[in-house]
Structure formats: C-alpha cells, structure tokens
Amino acid sequence: NAGVMQNPRHLVRRRGQEARLRCSPMKGHSHVYWYRQLPEEGLKFMVYLQKENIIDESGMPKERFSAEFPKEGPSILRIQQVVRGDSAAYFCASAGQATYEQYFGPGTRLTVT
Amino acid sequence: DAKTTQPPSMDCAEGRAANLPCNHSTISGNEYVYWYRQIHSQGPQYIIHGLKNNETNEMASLIITEDRKSSTLILPHATLRDTAVYYCNTGNQFYFGTGTSLTVIP
Numbered sequence: 159n160a161g162v163m164q165n166p167r168h169l170v171r172r173r174g175q176e177a178r179l180r181c182s183p184m185k186g187h188s189h190v191y192w193y194r195q196l197p198e199e200g201l202k203f204m205v206y207l208q209k210e211n212i213i214d215e216s217g218m219p220k221e222r223f224s225a226e227f228p229k230e231g232p233s234i235l236r237i238q239q240v241v242r243g244d245s246a247a248y249f250c251a252s253a254g255q256a257t258y259e260q261y262f263g264p265g266t267r268l269t270v271t
Numbered sequence: 272d273a274k275t276t277q278p279p280s281m282d283c284a285e286g287r288a289a290n291l292p293c294n295h296s297t298i299s300g301n302e303y304v305y306w307y308r309q310i311h312s313q314g315p316q317y318i319i320h321g322l323k324n325n326e327t328n329e330m331a332s333l334i335i336t337e338d339r340k341s342s343t344l345i346l347p348h349a350t351l352r353d354t355a356v357y358y359c360n361t362g363n364q365f366y367f368g369t370g371t372s373l374t375v376i377p
Binding site: 214 | 313
C-alpha cells in the first residue's frame with residue numbers, strides 16, 4: 159500500500175507566479191490535511207478536506223491560497239501570486255476517518271525567488 | 272491555540288528509556304491523545320494514540336494518567352535514529368505545538 163505522495167518535491171517560483179502542490183492520499187483514505195512549516199518553526203495547520211468538501215480552513219490565509227480535493231484525482235493546494243514569505247515546506251497528510259491517525263507525505267519544498 | 276504543553280528539549284542516553292511528558296489539562300472526555308515525531312525535515316510520522324487506557328505498539332508505549340490531564344510517551348530502548356521532535360496532539364489533531372526535541376546521545 160503506497161504511502162501519501164506529494165509532488166513536486168521541490169518547487170521554485172518567482173514572485174508573482176502561481177504554485178500548485180499536489181497530494182495523493184493513501185489508498186482508501188478520504189480525509190486530507192495540509193500543513194505549512196516555515197524554516198526552524200513548527201507545523202501549522204492550514205486546511206482539512208474530504209472528497210469535494212472543505213471541512214475546516216481556519217488555518218488558511220484569507221487571500222491567495224486555496225485548496226481542493228476533487229472526486230477524482232489528487233488534492234491540490236494552490237498559491238497565487240507567491241511572495242518570498244510563502245517559502246516553506248508544505249506537508250499533506252491523509253486519514254481513513256476524522257479521528258484516525260494521520261499519515262504524512264514527504265512534503266513539497268517551495269522556494270520563492 | 273496551545274492545547275498541549277511539552278518540554279522544549281530532552282536528552283537520553285542510547286539504549287535507555289526515553290520518557291517524554293505532555294500536559295493536556297483541557298482535554299475533553301472523548302478526545303484522543305496522539306503522538307507524532309518529525310525526524311529532521313522529513314514528513315511527520317505517526318507513533319501511537321490512546322483514549323483512556325495505556326497503549327503499546329512496536330514503536331512505543333503511551334501512559335495516560337487516570338484524570339487524562341497528562342500522558343507520557345515511552346521509547347523503551349532509545350537509538351540514535353530516535354533523535355527527532357516529538358509532538359503530542361489531542362482532539363482533532365490539527366494543532367501541533369512546538370514539541371519536544373529529543374536528542375539521543377551515544
């Protein structure tokens with residue numbers, strides 16, 4: 159059973175460009191979570207999604223950031239008009255149920271130049 | 272929102288038991304306690320979780336106090352590869368605090 163997959167693993171964008179981060183959950187998992195980790199800091203929750211629904215986006219910045227988890231395909235975290243402060247590691251995790259343990263992917267390292 | 276408190280750092284001698292405490296005094300009756308760890312810059316790794324009873328798996332043991340206001344993660348025979356930041360979460364698991372940075376010393 160393949161684990162959580164994220165791609166790309168490394169992404170470089172210039173200021174003002176768009177970044178799209180993809181997350182494929184573990185097989186059978188319908189709950190996806192996105193986290194951001196700034197250098198030398200802890201994990202910060204961003205958004206929790208189930209298939210086709212956003213359950214909790216309380217950690218998501220109000221502007222430029224959006225997330226989706228369509229019926230088919232991976233979950234996408236989209237950052238529009240990136241700024242240098244968006245440079246971070248973005249991790250996604252999946253779970254089989256809301257109260258079940260989360261399994262994390264290897265992360266996407268976003269660098270904004 | 273800090274729902275848990277952990278010591279910022281701990282050392283443990285290789286081969287000895289590592290006991291990592293966590294206070295979660297505001298935990299609700301139906302909220303689980305979860306432990307994860309993050310080795311260097313890798314994705315966090317699930318370790319164990321429990322509700323009321325003590326739990327054990329191949330990685331660790333989890334001891335939860337009777338009043339459920341605190342818990343202890345026990346790594347019975349720490350190895351150098353256990354050096355990591357350990358996070359204790361409760362409830363919906365979303366909020367990772369600053370964790371405990373465990374260093375296993377040879």
